[in-house]
Amino acid sequence: MIEAAGLTKRYGAKTAVYNLSFQVRPGTVTGFLGPNGSGKSTTMRMILGLDQPTAGHVTIGGYPYNKLPNAPRQVGALLDAKAVHGGRTARSHLLSLAQLSGIPARRVDEVLGVVGLQDVAKRRSKGFSLGMGQRLGIAAALLGDPQVLLFDEPVNGLDPEGILWVRNLMKTLASEGRTVFVSSHLMSEMALTAEHLIVIGRGQLLADMSVRDFIAHNSAGFARVRTPDSEPQQREKLTAALTEAGGQVLPEQDGGLRVTGLALPQISDLAHGADVRLWELSPHQASLEEAYMRMTQGAVDYRSTADQRAGFQEPVPPGMMPPQQMPVPGQGQPGWYAPPPPQAPVQPPVQPPVANQNPYAAPMAPPAPPIAPAPPAAPAPTAPPMDKDAR
Ligand SMILES: Nc1ncnc2c1ncn2[C@@H]1O[C@H](COP(=O)(O)OP(=O)(O)OP(=O)(O)O)[C@@H](O)[C@H]1O
Structure with missing residues (x-):
């Protein structure tokens, strides 16, 4: 389980994350959503001990990442697929990571097979496409067979077959009882992959609830x-x-x-x-995308001026706060814009992996929870810094 309490991060005058408290539980895929610049990557970096919180703390299984015994075997992460030495082959990249963490070399070949890169294992990664790079990053995250996995935009650059594969992989990993925390901008994909959502806007918690409740609370039927x-x-x-x-x-x-x-x-x-x-x-019922747009419309920092001119910016429906303020989640408004055909957020039960099969190959694929009130403008820093430890 990942647990954040009062997590805050400031970069000079910029407050990237403010007073975030949430839990990511094992056994389900938890989606991490938020507009560009809302603080998702910063939060993930703090979870992994790569950034020190200005205030608050975050633990994995009760420990800060840097105090976790044998962390690479307990936590795997894909943050930036491009963070690879391009002159190394896929296999030697994974091998060096494995050696650093005391992971046996045979596991490298296993994960290369899991992500479908076995045929290009001896190619230098600088020649890899975006999707191949993502697969290599996912392989690195799986290397230690960890109980806790974090993926920042894992389907970025993947083709439809790759997206389906990632979706099934996430679900299988969760069905094995692992904690799976995944950020994405692809709402339709999140609706199919995640059961639970944590939504942030401008670094602050907007919602912590099941996908089904999120849609129900933020869209008018x-x-x-x-x-x-x-x-x-x-x-x-x-x-x-x-x-x-x-x-x-x-x-x-x-x-x-x-x-x-x-x-x-x-x-x-x-x-x-x-x-x-x-x-x-x-x-x-509206789709997750519509519910998400509705909730975050007041917390979007970066919006095309062309969109604004063309009127693509969502109108503020009656009862909603004006865009510069944090929206109050969970308040469905009548008269919302017309959604296209709804997507079913309800997923079939996840099947446990069958013995002697590759569990990653082709897997099968909510009470009203706490809603964070929009806090006031960010105050002063305090908390003691955590130890630094770049993985
Ligand atoms: N090292 C840094 N120094 C200064 N500001 C930073 C730094 N890292 C992030 N920020 C700022 O913090 C805010 C949150 O950034 P972050 O990358 O965490 O957002 P994000 O939700 O992951 O965005 P995206 O969806 O675009 O990847 C942004 O305004 C960003 O400019």
Whole structure:
């Protein structure tokens, strides 16, 4: 388990991380989300003892990283896939890491096989593509067969097959009881990979909850209704009845209607009362991406001026805080922009690996938790620095 308490990091006047407290538990994949510059990498570096907190502390299995006995065997990490001596072959790179940590050489060949680099093991890594570099970084993280794994943007540069492989790898590692903490910007991917989320914005905790709760708390559900295509008057009649009953009705491109503010049984009864036949009446939930955009829109530091001019910046819905303030998570707002077809956050149960099979090869693939209130502007540094130890 990874445990952070009051974790704060300042670089001069810049507060990169402020008062972060969270736990990353074993047995599930925990996603670490936040806009660019929100402090994800800084947090990961502090977990790994590569940066010293200005205040607060973070432990792995109860110890600060630098005090962990035999840390490389207990914790594996991919922070920067490019942090490799390009003149070395993939195998010699891993071999040197293994030797430094007392890991037997045969494990190097094992992990090369796990990440699919066995055929290029003798090639210098400077000729590797981005995706091959990511695989090499993942191999290095797995080298010590650690119980705790941290991955910073592990699918960066991977092709779809590689993304699927990483997804399955993360799930398998978690199903083996390991602690898996993974940052990503790819929300759709996170929705498929992670069960739990920690979301930060401007270095502060915005949410710590299951993917399912995150979507439910940060997006407005809606109903989709369709009347017979050949009878537009039915659609008009239904729109009038629903609006009169207090619902908000938005037409969709395919002729359907998006309805908020009314429960499904009410819609059904109103349609029946208006003598309108329905071809569809279905509940919908926004995707993780929409929920994430909604939550972090007030905590985005870097936004294209072109996007702002073109109006791509999300409008502030009624009840939301203006963008410069921290949003208060967990408050679903009606009338949010229309999401495309929903993605199911619910995942099938993870199967335990079968004996005598490569457990990494092809694996199968939430009560309302604490929500951090937006703290005030960052105050003064205090905590004692931790020992430095670059892995
Ligand atoms: N060594 C440093 N010196 C000064 N400022 C830094 C340093 N490292 C990070 N920062 C600043 O701290 C903030 C958080 O950076 P960090 O890299 O942790 O964010 P991130 O969430 O990982 O971003 P991204 O998603 O873009 O990778 C940024 O404003 C960054 O400029």
